[in-house]
Amino acid sequence: MLLLGFGQDWIECSPTPYGEIHFPTTQVHVLPAGVSDHPPLFVTVTDVHPPRKRFSYLNCWEAHEEYGIRVREAWDTPVRGNAMYSLFSKLKQVRQKLTVLHKHSYSRISEKVREAQQHLHDCHSCLQGNPLDPDLIVKERDLLHAYLVLKKAEHSSLLQRAKVQSIKFNDAPTSYYFSRIASRKHQGIIGKLKDRQGMDRDGVSAVNQAFVEYYQWLLGKHSPVDTSLIDILEGPRFPASGCEEICKDIDDKEIKIALFSIAPNKSPGQDGFSAQFFKTNWDIIKK
Incomplete structure (x- = not known):
């Protein structure tokens, strides 16, 4: 931890326990101490607007009961324009609907996991006093199911965002994983x-x-290309007989093979959709 003193004001320049950085644009340069036993610090504070949160597709959304319905509704929205414009417009519609789904069901997922665990613990305490109560037995089963669903979603989200393969299902979301997520946000x-x-x-x-x-x-x-040098180039050339083969139309099978060869959590573009989204919804979006 580094504390900078300015009169009565102090600035904390260390990450928080969960990896947040209070002053990510503040730079501190330690100057030579000279005759003093305390080196002076030169602080540069840049006032920038916080970047807009970037959309990132989370695999845990697929387990929600409304996931397929929302994707289908967005993709069936009629769009006027060429194929590329239609594709990006429909992806934008999907992004908006999945963002709403995330806010309602998956925002602050760690807090929801702790609340579900506490409810389950309270129900277990009641069952110890009355183990044959049918209402408590049903309630305990429902609370356990809700807790496991949230726990699985938290684990999937944490694993995908932190890019750490060593996370186990029963591991608690410690500050290490949150610091990894924070460091990845600032890499770019x-x-x-x-x-x-x-x-x-x-x-x-x-x-x-x-x-x-x-x-x-x-x-x-931009400058014109000198085509007079093309005829004097030496070396192997592509045979004329193969031109028809490489110029033929691409079929649906080739597109599917190329897309499904991408790792699930890799993003083929900058829109935040991973290859997992296209693989899961291939029957809906392939046309």
């Missing part, structure tokens, strides 16, 4: 870099502009 954030001239670029806009300028310098501008 570049808050500062040096451009080609060695100047520091701070902030999202400045970093984006630095990337654009670099690749404009690297790739250059």
Whole structure:
């Protein structure tokens, strides 16, 4: 833990027990101590807007009784436009419906697991005093089922988000797994870099502009291709007899083989849908 003092104000720069970082854009540089026994600290505080939460498909949603209905409703929504526009529009509809499903049933899943466990514990306490009560027996069975469903959903969500294969079903959601999730969220954030001239670029806009300028310098501008060099190139060439084979239309079987070869938790695009979503709902979305 690192505490920075400014008069009566203190800033905590260490992660919380659950991996949250209070000041992710604050940078601290330790300067030489000189003649003092306390090195001065140079603190840079960048005021940025928190990034919008990115949609990520969770496999535990598939166990919900309304999952298939919501996906079918979204996919059957008529859309005008070409095939690509229709695909992304329907994926957007699915994302909205699954987000609502997550908020109603899976948000704060760890708290719901603890509440279900407490209800089950209270029911067991009542059963010890009256073990033959039929109402308590039925209630205990229902509470146990609800607890196991929530526990399984929590385990699946934690395993998928943390990318840690060592999580067991009975493991408690310790701070280690939450810290892994928090560190993964910040892996794709570049808050500062040096451009080609060695100047520091701070902030999202400045970093984006630095990337654009670099690749404009690297790739250059559009220029016509000199086709006179093509005839003098030597080496193996693709036979003319095979051109028809590689130019033929792609059939449905090839598409399915390519898609189902992707690992379930890998995302083929930037929309947050993993390959698991397409595999589970292939009968609905394949057309």
